[in-house]
Amino acid sequence: MTQDEMTDTNDGTDPTANAAADTPDPSGDPLVDQSIDVEGTSTTEQTSGTARTVLESRNLDVYYDDVQALNDVSLAIPAKQVTAMIGPSGCGKSTFLRCINRMNDLIDSARVDGELRFEGKDVYDDDVDPVALRRRIGMVFQHPNPFPKSIYDNVAYGLRVQNQTENMDEKVERALKHAALWDEVKDQLDKSALDLSGGQQQRLCIARAIAVDPEVILMDEPASALDPIATSKIEDLIDDLAEDYTVVIVTHNMQQAARISDKTAVFLTGGELVEFDDTNKIFENPENQRVEDYITGKFG
Amino acid sequence: MATQDGLETSREGDQQVSRMRGRIFEAMCLAATAIGLVAVGILLLYVTADAIRPFSADPGWHLVFFATLVVPSTGFGLYLYARDGNAGKVAYTALGLGLIGVLLAGALVILFVEIFPYGEWFALSIALAILGAVTVVHRRYRRHAETERTGLLIVTLLVTVFGIPPGAIAELLGLPFYIPSVRGLIASSPVLPLDWIMLVPSLVLPVAAAAGWFVRGRRESNRAGLVTAGAVIVGSVLGVGLGPVVGVGVEGWMLIVLSTAVPLGLYVESVLRRDEGRLGLLFPVVLVGGTLLGAVLTRTLGFAGPDPWLDWGFLTSATSTTPADAGIYPVMVGSIMLLIVIVLTTFPVGVGAAIYLEEYAPSSGLMGRLVTLIEINIGNLAGVPSVVYGLLGLALFVRFFQMPTGSVIVGGLAVGLLILPIIIISAQEAIRSVPDSMREASYGMGATRWQTVRNVVLPEALPGILTGTILAFGRAIGETAPLLMIGMAASVRVPPNGFFSRSGAMPRQIFQWARQFDPAFLNGVLPAGVVTLVFVLLVMNGTAIIIRNRYQRGS
Ligand SMILES: Nc1ncnc2c1ncn2[C@@H]1O[C@H](COP(=O)(O)OP(=O)(O)O)[C@@H](O)[C@H]1O
Ligand SMILES: [Mg+2]
Numbered sequence: 001m002t003q004d005e006m007t008d009t010n011d012g013t014d015p016t017a018n019a020a021a022d023t024p025d026p027s028g029d030p031l032v033d034q035s036i037d038v039e040g041t042s043t044t045e046q047t048s049g050t051a052r053t054v055l056e057s058r059n060l061d062v063y064y065d066d067v068q069a070l071n072d073v074s075l076a077i078p079a080k081q082v083t084a085m086i087g088p089s090g091c092g093k094s095t096f097l098r099c100i101n102r103m104n105d106l107i108d109s110a111r112v113d114g115e116l117r118f119e120g121k122d123v124y125d126d127d128v129d130p131v132a133l134r135r136r137i138g139m140v141f142q143h144p145n146p147f148p149k150s151i152y153d154n155v156a157y158g159l160r161v162q163n164q165t166e167n168m169d170e171k172v173e174r175a176l177k178h179a180a181l182w183d184e185v186k187d188q189l190d191k192s193a194l195d196l197s198g199g200q201q202q203r204l205c206i207a208r209a210i211a212v213d214p215e216v217i218l219m220d221e222p223a224s225a226l227d228p229i230a231t232s233k234i235e236d237l238i239d240d241l242a243e244d245y246t247v248v249i250v251t252h253n254m255q256q257a258a259r260i261s262d263k264t265a266v267f268l269t270g271g272e273l274v275e276f277d278d279t280n281k282i283f284e285n286p287e288n289q290r291v292e293d294y295i296t297g298k299f300g
Numbered sequence: 301m302a303t304q305d306g307l308e309t310s311r312e313g314d315q316q317v318s319r320m321r322g323r324i325f326e327a328m329c330l331a332a333t334a335i336g337l338v339a340v341g342i343l344l345l346y347v348t349a350d351a352i353r354p355f356s357a358d359p360g361w362h363l364v365f366f367a368t369l370v371v372p373s374t375g376f377g378l379y380l381y382a383r384d385g386n387a388g389k390v391a392y393t394a395l396g397l398g399l400i401g402v403l404l405a406g407a408l409v410i411l412f413v414e415i416f417p418y419g420e421w422f423a424l425s426i427a428l429a430i431l432g433a434v435t436v437v438h439r440r441y442r443r444h445a446e447t448e449r450t451g452l453l454i455v456t457l458l459v460t461v462f463g464i465p466p467g468a469i470a471e472l473l474g475l476p477f478y479i480p481s482v483r484g485l486i487a488s489s490p491v492l493p494l495d496w497i498m499l500v501p502s503l504v505l506p507v508a509a510a511a512g513w514f515v516r517g518r519r520e521s522n523r524a525g526l527v528t529a530g531a532v533i534v535g536s537v538l539g540v541g542l543g544p545v546v547g548v549g550v551e552g553w554m555l556i557v558l559s560t561a562v563p564l565g566l567y568v569e570s571v572l573r574r575d576e577g578r579l580g581l582l583f584p585v586v587l588v589g590g591t592l593l594g595a596v597l598t599r600t601l602g603f604a605g606p607d608p609w610l611d612w613g614f615l616t617s618a619t620s621t622t623p624a625d626a627g628i629y630p631v632m633v634g635s636i637m638l639l640i641v642i643v644l645t646t647f648p649v650g651v652g653a654a655i656y657l658e659e660y661a662p663s664s665g666l667m668g669r670l671v672t673l674i675e676i677n678i679g680n681l682a683g684v685p686s687v688v689y690g691l692l693g694l695a696l697f698v699r700f701f702q703m704p705t706g707s708v709i710v711g712g713l714a715v716g717l718l719i720l721p722i723i724i725i726s727a728q729e730a731i732r733s734v735p736d737s738m739r740e741a742s743y744g745m746g747a748t749r750w751q752t753v754r755n756v757v758l759p760e761a762l763p764g765i766l767t768g769t770i771l772a773f774g775r776a777i778g779e780t781a782p783l784l785m786i787g788m789a790a791s792v793r794v795p796p797n798g799f800f801s802r803s804g805a806m807p808r809q810i811f812q813w814a815r816q817f818d819p820a821f822l823n824g825v826l827p828a829g830v831v832t833l834v835f836v837l838l839v840m841n842g843t844a845i846i847i848r849n850r851y852q853r854g855s
Contacts, residue, residue, distance in 0.1 A: 065664075101744065103740065103743065103744065106739070106740070106743060108662055108663045108664040108665070108668065109664050131746055131747070131748050132746070134743065134744060134745070134746040135745075135746030138744065138745070139740075139744035141737060141740060141741065141744070143737060145735075145737035145738060145740065145741045146741075147738060147741065147742075147756060148760065157742070157745055157747075157755070158745035158746060158747075160755075161742075161745060161746060161747040161748070161751045161755070162745075162746055163444070205741070208741075208745065209744070209745070212745065212746065
């Protein structure tokens with residue numbers, strides 16, 4: 001594997017080191033401005049005014065064959081916060097999420113225009129290896145999708161494919177603890193993951209994603225297939241995760257976005273980003289009339 | 301009022317007509333299903349009756365076996381069917397495992413005696429052991445040098461299989477001596493070890509280790525694993541004394557233990573441990589017990605059994621001009637060798653093509669259209685008549701590549717071409733049935749395409765792939781037309797002595813018997829051959845069904 005910047009955090013270094021918040025971009029890429037202010041962050045609670053931008057899209061367009069799914073989307077996602085994407089279904093939320101870790105590469109008809117920068121580097125540059133990119137940007141899907149393997153093997157999967165097999169037991173335990181699942185499964189790590197309940201399966205998928213210690217975690221409606229109790233567990237978990245990771249979550253549930261996110265992006269039909277701001281601002285005093293209509297349930 | 305009444309009756313009339321139509325349709329569908337099944341069933345019964353000749357037995361013989369075998373096993377079977385579904389499943393799995401195991405043992409004996417002598421197998425297993433040892437040692441010292449390891453393994457494989465003969469390569473390397481291959485080393489030893497002695501380290505120990513390892517994992521106890529491995533070894537080595545006594549020879553005993561007793565034992569253990577459907581385990585016991593009891597009773601009462609065409613003599617002798625002496629053995633060996641060629645060539649090629657088409661090939665753009673075109677034509681190829689494949693085999697392998705006419709290799713390749721599209725299509729279906737969410741999960745973890753295919757897609761798709769390919773291999777065994785076209789021998793007296801020598805095959809032999817004028821051939825030998833072939837096919841299909849049921853998703 002080439003030692004480009006998308007891989008350098010995986011080999012040799014302590015995996016916990018690269019999650020440190022405010023260290024400058026290790027690649028020293030001149031294109032990234034470390035002090036970028038995210039638009040209108042004045043009321044962000046966690047950070048006092050500024051937060052480092054981890055992900056930034058500029059004029060992003062995505063097409064599936066001739067259908068345009070995203071239209072000129074520009075936004076900047078701050079580090080170690082929860083950014084929510086809301087909007088009616090079919091408005092391109094999943095598409096945006098799947099662009100970030102280049103999961104859209106798996107769909108032959110998808111085509112991407114514009115810029116999408118991760119730590120200053122355009123992820124669609126020719127020299128970016130999508131496999132290495134996905135090792136730094138984990139993903140959790142809408143429906144829990146554990147492998148039909150044991151609980152242990154599920155969590156260890158990423159470690160194995162990324163060749164980080166030292167102290168595997170420890171790392172598996174740490175990931176399960178972090179995903180608030182350890183106490184429920186510690187005596188049955190050999191049991192098939194498919195025997196767990198839906199909520200447990202989804203927490204297992206989260207454990208699987210964080211076991212390899214990514215920098216960003218993308219979640220596509222992670223609780224939409226779960227009952228209210230399992231959902232609230234996942235929401236608590238997301239709150240915790242934001243201490244160590246940058247979390248981007250898609251949800252169609254506005255209360256959920258309001259509860260757990262620091263920033264909210266509202267997409268409306270046609271793949272347009274209509275408003276992106278602090279969550280408080282979006283829900284209390286949105287600038288855009290259409291956003292207000294959507295939030296108050298007048299359409300959507 | 302009146303009009304309303306009228307309305308209601310007419311609606312009711314409509315409903316009745318529609319219900320009636322539904323019933324007629326259902327009955328017609330049922331009839332269509334039944335016609336096919338009944339026709340084939342009657343034909344098979346007829347042929348089986350000719351092959352077994354049940355009516356040549358004393359009525360007393362029938363009565364005895366009816367009482368000891370038919371009544372108890374049907375009664376028990378019906379009871380299980382009605383009362384305890386789990387036990388029913390256990391019953392047929394245990395029975396199937398036993399049957400497959402016995403057949404496998406027979407095939408292995410034929411394999412070792414006719415095709416791949418014990419000495420060769422011994423040499424190969426030593427070469428594999430050396431390969432394994434090299435891998436383990438290399439992995440310990442240079443863990444991440446995977447390319448280097450692959451290269452080393454290839455070199456080791458070449459050296460162990462071929463050695464470094466005196467000559468150019470040895471001189472190039474500046475070796476003052478040459479290294480013999482493992483095989484050469486064994487062949488040059490002054491005394492060749494006995495067959496069973498070679499079998500112990502090369503087959504008994506590996507199987508014992510595998511069984512022990514399996515039980516150790518299942519029971520989470522080292523002791524259970526050791527006991528299992530020990531039991532396998534002891535059970536096999538007992539054959540040194542017992543094998544000749546029961547008439548299967550030492551090697552035969554060992555192979556029966558390894559292919560029948562071991563899987564059956566593991567299955568029984570798992571059923572007992574899970575405590576589900578234990579009762580089903582009694583079913584094979586009832587069958588075997590009933591047969592033994594019936595045999596003893598008929599012998600003591602002096603009832604003569606039937607005098608079947610299909611008997612031990614038929615299975616173990618060559619064909620002959622006198623129907624009573626005719627047998628199927630050499631062509632059975634020929635068919636097994638054909639199957640070896642077919643499996644070794646079509647499985648990797650077919651599954652490889654399926655993996656490429658499903659996992660790698662682009663699905664849009666110009667290339668995507670090309671791939672679609674190829675896929676459509678694979679479907680078409682599956683429908684091309686088998687004679688055409690025979691012609692292709694004749695032109696390609698015999699005329700163009702100058703392979704010997706009617707040899708095992710040509711027959712295997714021609715029939716292999718015939719079933720290749722079927723294998724590709726069924727493997728594609730199995731791979732396609734792996735949900736995309738599994739692939740996404742894997743890619744999302746930063747797995748490469750190869751890692752995803754190897755760790756997620758293939759393990760999930762394997763049972764489906766195996767089911768489909770076994771069914772295709774069953775089809776291959778019965779194919780006759782291509783064998784006629786490429787000139788397989790009509791009837792042979794000795795098994796082929798290599799893959800490049802001329803050979804017969806079961807269906808080809810059956811075709812030959814069908815052309816005899818002697819009614820004893822037509823009404824005796826021919827049905828016996830047909831029943832043998834159909835039995836093999838049924839067992840293969842049964843294996844496929846067992847695999848499918850066992851690994852079905854969600855169970
Ligand atoms: N694989 C695909 N092929 C073609 N069109 C797609 C594909 N995935 C999504 N789309 C289209 O892109 C648009 C956005 O979809 P998506 O991003 O899934 O929306 P959301 O997640 O907001 O519901 C929709 O119109 C959808 O039909
Ligand atoms: Mg979506």
